Amino acid sequence: MRIFDRALHERRRGRAAAGFGAHAFLKQLAAEDIAFRLSAINRRFDRVLDLGAHDGLLTRTLQSDQIMRNRLGHVIRTDLAAAYRPNVVVDEEALPFADAAFDLVVSALSLHWVNDLPGALIQIRRILKPDGMFIGAILGGRTLTELRQSLLSAEEEIRGGAANRISPYLDVIDGAGLLQRAGFAMPVADNDARTVRYAHPLRLLAELRGMGETAAFADRSAPSLTRAILMRAMEIYVRHYADPDGRVRATFEFVTLSGWSPSPDQPKAKRPGSATVRLADALGVKEHGTGEKPG
Numbered sequence: 001m002r003i004f005d006r007a008l009h010e011r012r013r014g015r016a017a018a019g020f021g022a023h024a025f026l027k028q029l030a031a032e033d034i035a036f037r038l039s040a041i042n043r044r045f046d047r048v049l050d051l052g053a054h055d056g057l058l059t060r061t062l063q064s065d066q067i068m069r070n071r072l073g074h075v076i077r078t079d080l081a082a083a084y085r086p087n088v089v090v091d092e093e094a095l096p097f098a099d100a101a102f103d104l105v106v107s108a109l110s111l112h113w114v115n116d117l118p119g120a121l122i123q124i125r126r127i128l129k130p131d132g133m134f135i136g137a138i139l140g141g142r143t144l145t146e147l148r149q150s151l152l153s154a155e156e157e158i159r160g161g162a163a164n165r166i167s168p169y170l171d172v173i174d175g176a177g178l179l180q181r182a183g184f185a186m187p188v189a190d191n192d193a194r195t196v197r198y199a200h201p202l203r204l205l206a207e208l209r210g211m212g213e214t215a216a217f218a219d220r221s222a223p224s225l226t227r228a229i230l231m232r233a234m235e236i237y238v239r240h241y242a243d244p245d246g247r248v249r250a251t252f253e254f255v256t257l258s259g260w261s262p263s264p265d266q267p268k269a270k271r272p273g274s275a276t277v278r279l280a281d282a283l284g285v286k287e288h289g290t291g292e293k294p295g
């Protein structure tokens with residue numbers, strides 16, 4: 001299924017490159033979280049891929065972390081947009097790297113733009129060495145829920161019908177399943193929602209343009225938003241999502257995915273029924289049979 005126009009996204013992403021640093025606070029939060037998670041893993045990663053690097057903020061964050069700086073070897077930065085001057089211009093939907101090329105693949109807020117996320121994850125697993133690690137932060141399903149509802153309400157009110165104007169995002173419930181489907185061992189998915197406040201919803205729209213995160217749907221058959229619909233949506237946004245001080249809220253949800261490329265050396269779950277020690281003995285408690293009340 002082709003949800004996104006990748007060429008359109010690349011152009012909008014590239015236009016945002018010059019001023020991206022002024023709007024990179026979400027990328028910074030994701031980068032700091034990834035660095036924190038990696039710092040708990042006591043191993044060295046000689047070859048690292050920063051996938052969808054933007055201006056290299058994630059790489060700089062990892063290299064400046066006191067624990068991580070001595071655990072990282074050579075880092076290759078890639079991005080879809082050449083305007084960010086990556087080491088290699090790469091489309092995340094078609095990774096050009098050899099099998100088992102990297103010890104670590106990291107990605108911060110880029111993979112939610114791929115049309116085939118399971119396929120992209122399979123490619124990431126392919127380019128990882130055995131027992132190599134992937135960790136990536138993706139925008140999740142609650143992202144921009146306030147803007148989504150305001151636009152839908154305004155368009156329904158004025159046109160009598162509405163189209164989705166906000167990109168679909170990954171649900172955390174599906175995250176671990178996608179990793180497992182892609183062949184990762186020990187898959188983990190978790191989420192964290194952040195609330196950001198703006199003086200007005202129009203400031204939020206400007207922020208999204210500055211991030212290069214405006215919608216880029218492949219199917220643009222829906223009628224364009226009119227000024228009347230947009231202004232009505234802004235009124236609805238302020239009415240429903242403003243705090244007492246007049247500032248409006250915007251939700252951004254991070255879904256963090258992590259997993260390991262399979263390796264014979266990794267720990268494996270034992271076959272059910274193969275335990276040689278009773279749980280009660282291990283815990284030092286008395287075992288009670290079915291129907292017997294504890295005394």
